[in-house]
Amino acid sequence: MNIGFIGVGNMGFGMANNILKAGHSLTVHDLVRERATPLLEQGARWADSPREVAEASEITFTSLPAPVDMEAVALGEGGVLEGSRPGSVYIDLTSNSATLVRGICEVFAARGVDMLDAPVSGGVVGARTGRLAIMVGGDEAVFQRVKSVLDDFGDNVVYCGSIGAGSVCKVMHNTISAVTSQAISECFTMGAKAGVDLKPMWETVRRGAFGRGGGGIHGLPGSWFNGDFEPDWEKGFFAVKLMRKDVGLATQLGRELNVPMALANLAEQELVEAVNRGWGDDPTNKVRLLQEERAGVELRGDIPQGTISLEIIDG
Numbered sequence: 001m002n003i004g005f006i007g008v009g010n011m012g013f014g015m016a017n018n019i020l021k022a023g024h025s026l027t028v029h030d031l032v033r034e035r036a037t038p039l040l041e042q043g044a045r046w047a048d049s050p051r052e053v054a055e056a057s058e059i060t061f062t063s064l065p066a067p068v069d070m071e072a073v074a075l076g077e078g079g080v081l082e083g084s085r086p087g088s089v090y091i092d093l094t095s096n097s098a099t100l101v102r103g104i105c106e107v108f109a110a111r112g113v114d115m116l117d118a119p120v121s122g123g124v125v126g127a128r129t130g131r132l133a134i135m136v137g138g139d140e141a142v143f144q145r146v147k148s149v150l151d152d153f154g155d156n157v158v159y160c161g162s163i164g165a166g167s168v169c170k171v172m173h174n175t176i177s178a179v180t181s182q183a184i185s186e187c188f189t190m191g192a193k194a195g196v197d198l199k200p201m202w203e204t205v206r207r208g209a210f211g212r213g214g215g216g217i218h219g220l221p222g223s224w225f226n227g228d229f230e231p232d233w234e235k236g237f238f239a240v241k242l243m244r245k246d247v248g249l250a251t252q253l254g255r256e257l258n259v260p261m262a263l264a265n266l267a268e269q270e271l272v273e274a275v276n277r278g279w280g281d282d283p284t285n286k287v288r289l290l291q292e293e294r295a296g297v298e299l300r301g302d303i304p305q306g307t308i309s310l311e312i313i314d315g
Contacts, residue, residue: 003059004029004053011120015127022149055085058088061093062092091115098137105138121133132154134154134166136166137163137167186262229283241275241280
């Protein structure tokens with residue numbers, strides 16, 4: 001298949017290289033031609049503009065630093081749109097704005113060109129080794145048509161929904177990562193300042209309930225999305241009032257040691273509100289209902305058999 005790739009920097013180079021190794025004909029472009037030299041030495045062709053890449057390609061990929069760069073390359077003078085033929089596919093791999101992606105998709109659709117947003121996760125090493133998660137938004141029939149190419153450089157390709165859904169999933173993923181990292185930083189610095197060595201702190205977190213997956217991302221279908229917030233006395237559970245006590249102890253210790261605990265204090269306030277609602281004896285996962293209420297959505301679904309349904313709450 002004739003593939004085009006625009007943006008062969010740290011991430012783009014690895015993905016483009018894997019596409020080339022899969023046997024596709026590859027046309028590339030980058031602001032810095034030298035970045036493409038190893039690809040050209042392996043048989044890729046150089047194009048002087050994004051338009052020329054699109055003219056030569058059935059599928060054109062962009063992997064760019066930011067939304068503003070993607071918009072310029074897609075719609076600007078000499079851009080992808082100018083060179084795209086009806087029936088071709090434009091796939092943006094940039095971590096992007098869902099709103100921008102949806103708007104650009106409409107422009108391409110008016111020219112008879114299909115578009116998918118497909119941001120990736122896995123870092124430079126993942127891009128080079130083909131171990132990437134690819135989060136795809138757009139028409140599902142188009143996704144199925146090009147999935148084999150996505151499989152050439154990603155080992156976990158997920159169809160997320162309509163155009164923009166891939167971008168939403170990517171920013172959600174990275175924000176969870178950032179918030180979790182901050183929470184880990186708060187608690188480990190507090191523990192270290194309280195005089196505990198690093199190794200036992202790491203071991204206890206790793207071997208405790210959270211480290212073994214309790215309350216983590218893998219446990220969400222059985223601890224939240226199924227809507228079951230009643231105590232399970234046979235399986236055991238951790239009560240809201242007990243978590244409120246423990247997080248309160250952590251924030252108290254942080255104040256004693258002058259350790260900033262911004263996220264821990266926010267979590268404590270959520271637990272306080274849950275206790276005030278009368279949920280003290282319920283499992284800690286019930287606290288998540290507070291955020292559902294504020295957001296105006298309920299996250300419910302049988303994940304093994306289906307997908308999450310998003311119900312809008314009146315008001």
